[in-house]
Amino acid sequence: MANMAQAVRMALHFGEKHLGVTDVFGEDVGPPLGGVFTATQGLRTAWNTPLDERGIIGTAMGIAYAGGRPVCEIQFCDYAFNVLDMFKIAGNQRWASGGGYDMPLVVMTPNGAGIRGSLYHSHSFESWASRLPGWKVVMPSNALDAYGLMLAAIKDPNPVLVLLPKALLRAKDTRLIPGEPADADELSRMIDAPVNDRVGWEPNWPNLEDHTVKIGSAELVREGTFGTVISYGRPLPLCAQAADELAAQHYRTFDVIDLRSIFPYDWGMISRSVLKTGRVLIVNEDTEVTNFGEHLLRRVVDEHFYDLSVRPRTLMGKHVPGIGMNQNYEVNSVPQLGDIRTALWDLATEAA
Amino acid sequence: MPDANEDPPDIEDALLRRGARSTPYPAAPSAIRSGRDTLSVEVALTVFRQMLRTRAIEERSIKMSKSGEAYFWIGGPGEEAFNVCLGLQINKGHGPAHDYLHLHYRNAGIMLTMGMPMIDHTRQLAMRWTDRHSRGRNFVGHYSIPEWNVIPVTSVIEVQFAMAPGTALVQKRHGQKNPTENEGITVVVGGEAGTAEGDFESCLNWTTRPGQELPVLMLVTNNRYGISTDLDTVHTHRPIADRAIPYGMRYETIDGNDPVATWHGIDRAMRYCRRERKPFLLETMVSRLHGHSSSSGAQRNWNEADSLAAFEQKLIDAGAIDTNAVRALKDEAKAEADRAVVETMKEPEPTREDVYAFTYAESAVDTIYPKDFTGLPGAR
Numbered sequence: 120m121a122n123m124a125q126a127v128r129m130a131l132h133f134g135e136k137h138l139g140v141t142d143v144f145g146e147d148v149g150p151p152l153g154g155v156f157t158a159t160q161g162l163r164t165a166w167n168t169p170l171d172e173r174g175i176i177g178t179a180m181g182i183a184y185a186g187g188r189p190v191c192e193i194q195f196c197d198y199a200f201n202v203l204d205m206f207k208i209a210g211n212q213r214w215a216s217g218g219g220y221d222m223p224l225v226v227m228t229p230n231g232a233g234i235r236g237s238l239y240h241s242h243s244f245e246s247w248a249s250r251l252p253g254w255k256v257v258m259p260s261n262a263l264d265a266y267g268l269m270l271a272a273i274k275d276p277n278p279v280l281v282l283l284p285k286a287l288l289r290a291k292d293t294r295l296i297p298g299e300p301a302d303a304d305e306l307s308r309m310i311d312a313p314v315n316d317r318v319g320w321e322p323n324w325p326n327l328e329d330h331t332v333k334i335g336s337a338e339l340v341r342e343g344t345f346g347t348v349i350s351y352g353r354p355l356p357l358c359a360q361a362a363d364e365l366a367a368q369h370y371r372t373f374d375v376i377d378l379r380s381i382f383p384y385d386w387g388m389i390s391r392s393v394l395k396t397g398r399v400l401i402v403n404e405d406t407e408v409t410n411f412g413e414h415l416l417r418r419v420v421d422e423h424f425y426d427l428s429v430r431p432r433t434l435m436g437k438h439v440p441g442i443g444m445n446q447n448y449e450v451n452s453v454p455q456l457g458d459i460r461t462a463l464w465d466l467a468t469e470a471a
Numbered sequence: 472m473p474d475a476n477e478d479p480p481d482i483e484d485a486l487l488r489r490g491a492r493s494t495p496y497p498a499a500p501s502a503i504r505s506g507r508d509t510l511s512v513e514v515a516l517t518v519f520r521q522m523l524r525t526r527a528i529e530e531r532s533i534k535m536s537k538s539g540e541a542y543f544w545i546g547g548p549g550e551e552a553f554n555v556c557l558g559l560q561i562n563k564g565h566g567p568a569h570d571y572l573h574l575h576y577r578n579a580g581i582m583l584t585m586g587m588p589m590i591d592h593t594r595q596l597a598m599r600w601t602d603r604h605s606r607g608r609n610f611v612g613h614y615s616i617p618e619w620n621v622i623p624v625t626s627v628i629e630v631q632f633a634m635a636p637g638t639a640l641v642q643k644r645h646g647q648k649n650p651t652e653n654e655g656i657t658v659v660v661g662g663e664a665g666t667a668e669g670d671f672e673s674c675l676n677w678t679t680r681p682g683q684e685l686p687v688l689m690l691v692t693n694n695r696y697g698i699s700t701d702l703d704t705v706h707t708h709r710p711i712a713d714r715a716i717p718y719g720m721r722y723e724t725i726d727g728n729d730p731v732a733t734w735h736g737i738d739r740a741m742r743y744c745r746r747e748r749k750p751f752l753l754e755t756m757v758s759r760l761h762g763h764s765s766s767s768g769a770q771r772n773w774n775e776a777d778s779l780a781a782f783e784q785k786l787i788d789a790g791a792i793d794t795n796a797v798r799a800l801k802d803e804a805k806a807e808a809d810r811a812v813v814e815t816m817k818e819p820e821p822t823r824e825d826v827y828a829f830t831y832a833e834s835a836v837d838t839i840y841p842k843d844f845t846g847l848p849g850a851r
Contacts, residue, residue: 142640169680173633174673181637181657184622185567189637205633208625216615216623217606218829252844253830255837276832335839335848383839386849418847 120303121296124288125310126262127158127227129296130269131190133327135163138273142182144168145175145192151317155194156229156288160312161322172198176205176226180212183224190273193228195236196244196282203247209278210253222253224278227269230258231353231404232453233286238441240285241449243405245352245381248280249414255334256381258282260355262292264379267332275334282381284353297328337385339392343372345467346398349389349415351378354402354454361460371467381411386418393419397428400466404453407435428471434462500789505731512791518559518730519786520800522551522779525580527804528589529761531812532579532596532611536765540816541596544765546612547577549758550692552730552778554580556737557690561585561658563619567645568652571620571638573631573659576612577692578624581660585619589811594818600825601818608821628661629668632689635659636677639685643748656686656744663711663754664697671714678750679718687750688740689715692727694759698767715752727755728778 121129134140142164145154149167153160168175172193179189193199199206212222232241248256255277259265265283272279291303300306309323340355341362350358355377362373374392378384393399399419401412412433419431437452502509510518529548536544547554558581562570574581579592594602596611604615604623615623622634639657646653665671678685691711695702715722721743725736733755740751758775762768786792830844831837839848 169673169676171669171673171676173630173670174636174677177630177633177635177670177673178637178640178677181571181634181639182641183637184634185571185638185641187637187641204627205630208627208630212623213832214828214830215605215609215613215625216617216829217602217604217608218832219604219615219617220623221832223832271836274836275834277834331836334834334837380839383837383848385838386847390849422851 120291120293120301121262121299121306122289122291123259123262123265123283124156124158125306126266126292126296127269127283128160128162128310129299129325129327130266130273131159131162132324133270133329134190134273137329138270139188140164140190140273141187142166142189142191144189146170146194148192153312154192157311158227158283158288159192161310161320172202173205176202176209179224179226180205180209180222183222184220188223188273190225190227193226195240196228196230197239197242199228199244206251206254210251213277214253221276222278223276225272225281226278227281227283229285229288230282231284231286232442232449233284233353235444235446236285236442237444241442243403243436245282245403246405246409246411248282249382249411253278255279255383256282257334257379258284258352258381259379260284260287260352260377262290263294263296263330264332264338264377266296267330268334268379270329270331271334274331279334282352286353287356297330298326300325332379335380335383335385337379337388338377339374339388340377341373341375343374344396345371345373346400346463347374347376347389347392347396348400348402348463349376349378350402351381352403354404354459357454357456357459358402361456361463364460365463365467371464373463373467384415389415389419390422393423394426397426397471398466399427399431400462401433402435402454402459402462404436406438407433408438410435429466429469432462432466434458500791503731503785503789503791505729508731508735510731510734514734515730515786515791518552518555518734519782519792521555521558521580521584522730522782523800524583524589524804524807525551525554526779527801527808528579528583528592528811531805531808532593533761533765533769535593535596535812536769540812541598541611543610544596544769545576545610545763546579549694549760549775549778550577550727551580552733552782553692553727553755553757554578555584556730556734557581557658558584560737560741562654562656565618565620567638567642567655568649569620569655571622571642571655571657573622573635573638573657574614574624575631575661575665576610576624576626577662578614578660579612582614582621587616589808590814593811593815597815598820599815599818600821606821606825606829629665629670631659632661632674633670635674635687635689636685639678639687643685646748653748654745656688656741658688658690660690660692662697663691663693663695663702663706664700666691666711666714667705675714675718675720675752679720684749686744686748688744689750689752691752691754692757693754694757696759696763698763710754712752712754720750720752722752722754724754724756727757728776728781730778730782
């Protein structure tokens with residue numbers, strides 16, 4: 120029943136206790152705040168950095184070079200653009216050094232729109248991230264996967280970027296993380312810092328167990344025959360909901376694939392589903408020009424052109440400079456439930 | 472025609488003329504002096520020999536870039552005194568008990584002095600598969616030696632200054648837990664032009680957080696140019712070292728063309744970092760004898776002071792060495808460089824099968840790339 124922020128926090132605690140995490144750090148990551156989304160409250164190795172994203176990634180690389188296991192945070196992915204070249208370097212160190220140095224580095228950062236974040240708390244980063252060879256990039260759409268993907272990110276000896284959908288950080292999962300108490304209020308009393316006086320507060324961690332979601336493994340969250348929907352992160356629950364509605368109201372069922380890993384992505388699952396349905400829709404909230412979804416579309420066209428019944432399609436964020444503060448901007452630039460439902464209906468009903 | 476890389480074109484035999492000045496030879500001295508600083512003759516001759524070797528490999532490297540044995544050259548002729556004096560004082564080894572080196576691309580002298588064979592330099596320059604630093608992938612001088620804590624050099628200016636606090640943080644913690652291994656420091660080197668990047672400021676800031684100071688020796692080699700741009704046109708006339716002042720960091724500016732002064736400047740700064748576990752900003756004024764790189768022609772600039780020629784004269788004048796011994800050392804260094812090149816050119820190049828190699832480390836939690844990168848996921 121944990122929300123995604125609590126799941127990340129518990130994964131980092133598991134990482135500190137069992138997987139050798141030496142440092143969890145970033146802006147406002149340490150006490151007293153424990154992260155602007157509370158994802159790092161109560162962690163033994165959490166500390167605050169100067170407000171300096173380049174210093175954060177550079178220092179994380181240095182810690183990794185010297186044998187540490189760092190997990191660092193860019194407070195919002197909107198502020199990761201000035202570290203793109205540091206990301207490039209972290210991703211190429213192993214290749215450039217002919218295998219001389221591994222780069223066991225985890226960077227986590229909140230991603231996407233949906234918290235009324237205006238221009239600079241609403242960016243999507245996955246398409247930029249997909250252009251960072253040497254990295255692995257994951258994005259959960261629920262708390263249990265957030266826990267499992269974070270553990271995978273920590274265990275993987277390569278740089279892993281964990282993109283956390285901002286709008287889902289407070290979303291509770293219906294499932295339990297192994298070791299988590301069944302009562303959500305009890306969990307909150309155990310691991311949520313008090314709102315006011317935090318001096319002397321210590322978390323009471325549940326006895327958590329390993330639950331690793333392997334990198335590169337998508338999840339088929341709905342099964343159907345009328346089309347394939349490929350999504351991840353924030354729009355994923357909307358895709359599942361739209362598929363449920365169309366199944367209940369119109370008996371049109373869909374394969375809904377939660378990609379979970381942006382790179383490497385689970386091409387096997389995509390390919391099998393496309394062969395089955397012959398109809399493909401790719402949904403994400405990043406801006407539509409040179410979008411990662413276009414790469415998936417290219418592979419679908421390249422490798423399944425003659426397996427398709429209708430044209431493959433995408434539903435993505437509009438190519439606009441930002442998400443405007445007024446909700447009329449956001450709902451008209453980022454795919455909404457209604458947009459997804461319409462796109463699914465069109466996909467399923469277009470004559471072959 | 473005289474070789475443009477070696478002696479001034481207006482002097483037919485510079486070595487003889489220099490030697491003639493100091494005849495008859497004085498009695499062998501016990502020390503080489505510069506101001507209040509001295510070096511024992513033994514150390515001075517070691518520094519001199521390593522400077523000669525460094526110059527020899529750099530000049531041979533420039534020839535390689537012009538002959539077609541290699542393409543791009545960049546390096547540090549003119550910075551030999553700095554590189555050698557630093558290389559001789561490194562606590563060499565693997566892990567946080569030893570020094571970490573975050574270098575840039577003018578530091579061949581550090582590596583040769585630490586014991587790297589010349590062929591490990593020329594293999595990278597000639598883009599061979601045998602290149603231990605990068606398998607023929609990176610520019611020359613972009614060293615990577617995990618056994619000696621040499622962090623991969625990258626062409627991106629100044630990013631090493633953002634990474635240095637990370638290795639130093641691990642070193643400081645390691646020393647606190649293991650008091651007998653509390654001497655390792657992080658050495659980070661860059662040029663003066665690069666200090667305009669924010670990463671330089673990041674290093675100043677991250678290493679001076681109150682109570683959490685880090686043992687980082689920040690070294691700026693100031694050759695007064697960023698490619699073609701004169702420092703005076705893009706930076707205040709205050710010394711680079713003054714940038715330490717608002718952070719309360721120790722700092723000094725030294726003459727990097729004077730090996731005796733350089734040795735002691737590095738020694739003072741290093742001892743402070745090792746003992747106090749705090750940072751030090753050391754600016755060394757150096758020459759750039761062959762311009763920025765092969766992209767600007769790499770021709771010798773005779774207007775720049777030459778630390779090697781000056782030190783040679785100083786040693787001869789002091790009677791620490793004679794011209795015949797100098798000539799023998801030079802011949803030996805050149806022959807060593809030639810042997811490295813000849814051997815290098817026999818060695819294999821990378822092939823198309825090597826393109827993906829070493830992208831990823833093995834991972835037990837990756838279903839697509841458990842071993843290494845193999846092309847696009849599921850590619851047939």
